[in-house]
Amino acid sequence: MLDLRLAPMAGVSNLPFRLVARECGAGLLTSEEVDARALVQGNAGTRAMLRHLPAERPLAMQLLGSEPEVLAEAARILEAEGADGVDLNMGCPVPKIVAKGHGAALMRDPLGAARALRAMRKAVGVPLTIKIRGGWDERTLNAVAIARLAEDEGVSAITVHPRTRSQQYTGRAPWEVIASVVDAVAIPVIGNGDVGSHADAAAMRTATGCAAVMIGRAALGRPWIFATDAPEREARAAIVRRHCDLIQGHLPERIALVQLKKHLAWYSTGLPGAALARPRLFQARNASEVKAVFWGLW
Ligand SMILES: Cc1cc2nc3c(=O)[nH]c(=O)nc-3n(C[C@H](O)[C@H](O)[C@H](O)COP(=O)(O)O)c2cc1C
Structure with missing residues (x-):
C-alpha cells in the first residue's frame, strides 16, 4: 500500500482541504506554513491557522522561521494546541521569505539550521520533521549534508522536494536527489515533486526507496488522487x-x-x-x- 500524503501548501492546506484529503485517503496531514514569530507574538490570524478537527489527526503543523528561541517557543505552542508533529519549512523559495533567512535560506546556513533544530527538539516531545529542497542553487546541492545534520539533531523524518531554491517550480524534479537522501540517513524520507498519479507515486517509491510520497499541486481540484479507486x-x-x-x-x-x-x-x-x-x-x-x-x- 502506498502511503500518500497531502503537501503543506500556503493558502490551500487549511482545515477544510486537509479533511477532504483525509476523507479521500491521505495519510499524515501537514498544515500550511505558520509564521513562527507571528504565532509567538499572538497574532490572531496566525493563531486561527492552528484550528483543526480530531478527524484530521495525525496532523503535523509546519513552522516558518529561523531564530532558534522563536521557533522553539512556536513549536511549544503547536504541541500544546494538539499538533502530532512539528515540521520546519526549509524549502520555501519566495524572495521575501528567504530574505529574512527563513525557508530555503536555511539550506545555505547549515549551522543556523542545526541550532534551530536543536532548540526545537528540546522544546517539544512530539516528532520533529523537516521539509527540504535539493539545495540553494545548482552549486550548493547539499540535501544529503542537511539531511545528515538533521538526523544528528534528532529529526524523525525528512521530506525532500528535490528542486533547488533557484529552480522554484520549473524543470523536472530530479528524483535521484531523493534516492541519495534515502541512502544517506536511517530515518524515513518522504519523496515529493511532480507526482500526478498513483503510477507516478509507485514509480517514485521504486526509483528512490522513499517511505511515503507527498502530493501537492496534483491534489488541487483533485483530492480524490489519494483514493485507491478513482471515484465516479x-x-x-x-x-x-x-x-x-x-x-x-x-x-x-x-x-x-x-x-x-x-x-x-x-x-x-x-x-x-x-x-x-x-x-x-x-x-x-x-x-x-x-x-x-x-x-x-x-
Ligand atoms: C500554492 C503552493 C503553496 C505551497 N506552500 C508551501 C508551504 O506552506 N510549505 C511547504 O513546505 N511547501 C509549500 N509548497 C511546496 C509544496 O509543498 C511541494 O513541495 C511542491 O509543490 C512540490 O510538490 P508537487 O510537485 O507535488 O506540487 C507550496 C506549493 C504550492 C504550489
Missing part, C-alpha cells in the same frame, strides 16, 4: 459539495468566499466552458453565486 462523477460531486460545506462551516465569510473561488476554479479545470466561466466565478459576490457558476459547468 457522482462521488466526485459529493466530495466537492463536502469541501464547500467545510469551507463555509469553518472559515470566516470573507476568507470562505476566496477559498470557494480558488478551489471551485481548480475543480472546474478541464470541464467544458470552464475557461470562459472563470471571470464569472471570480467576480461572484457571494458563496451562492460562485457555487451556481460552478455547478452550471459540472
Whole structure:
C-alpha cells in the first residue's frame, strides 16, 4: 500500500482541504506554513491557522522561521494546541521569505539550521520533521549534508522536494536527489515533486526507496488522487459539495468566499466552458453565486 500524503501548501492546506484529503485517503496531514514569530507574538490570524478537527489527526503543523528561541517557543505552542508533529519549512523559495533567512535560506546556513533544530527538539516531545529542497542553487546541492545534520539533531523524518531554491517550480524534479537522501540517513524520507498519479507515486517509491510520497499541486481540484479507486462523477460531486460545506462551516465569510473561488476554479479545470466561466466565478459576490457558476459547468 502506498502511503500518500497531502503537501503543506500556503493558502490551500487549511482545515477544510486537509479533511477532504483525509476523507479521500491521505495519510499524515501537514498544515500550511505558520509564521513562527507571528504565532509567538499572538497574532490572531496566525493563531486561527492552528484550528483543526480530531478527524484530521495525525496532523503535523509546519513552522516558518529561523531564530532558534522563536521557533522553539512556536513549536511549544503547536504541541500544546494538539499538533502530532512539528515540521520546519526549509524549502520555501519566495524572495521575501528567504530574505529574512527563513525557508530555503536555511539550506545555505547549515549551522543556523542545526541550532534551530536543536532548540526545537528540546522544546517539544512530539516528532520533529523537516521539509527540504535539493539545495540553494545548482552549486550548493547539499540535501544529503542537511539531511545528515538533521538526523544528528534528532529529526524523525525528512521530506525532500528535490528542486533547488533557484529552480522554484520549473524543470523536472530530479528524483535521484531523493534516492541519495534515502541512502544517506536511517530515518524515513518522504519523496515529493511532480507526482500526478498513483503510477507516478509507485514509480517514485521504486526509483528512490522513499517511505511515503507527498502530493501537492496534483491534489488541487483533485483530492480524490489519494483514493485507491478513482471515484465516479457522482462521488466526485459529493466530495466537492463536502469541501464547500467545510469551507463555509469553518472559515470566516470573507476568507470562505476566496477559498470557494480558488478551489471551485481548480475543480472546474478541464470541464467544458470552464475557461470562459472563470471571470464569472471570480467576480461572484457571494458563496451562492460562485457555487451556481460552478455547478452550471459540472
Ligand atoms: C500554492 C503552493 C503553496 C505551497 N506552500 C508551501 C508551504 O506552506 N510549505 C511547504 O513546505 N511547501 C509549500 N509548497 C511546496 C509544496 O509543498 C511541494 O513541495 C511542491 O509543490 C512540490 O510538490 P508537487 O510537485 O507535488 O506540487 C507550496 C506549493 C504550492 C504550489
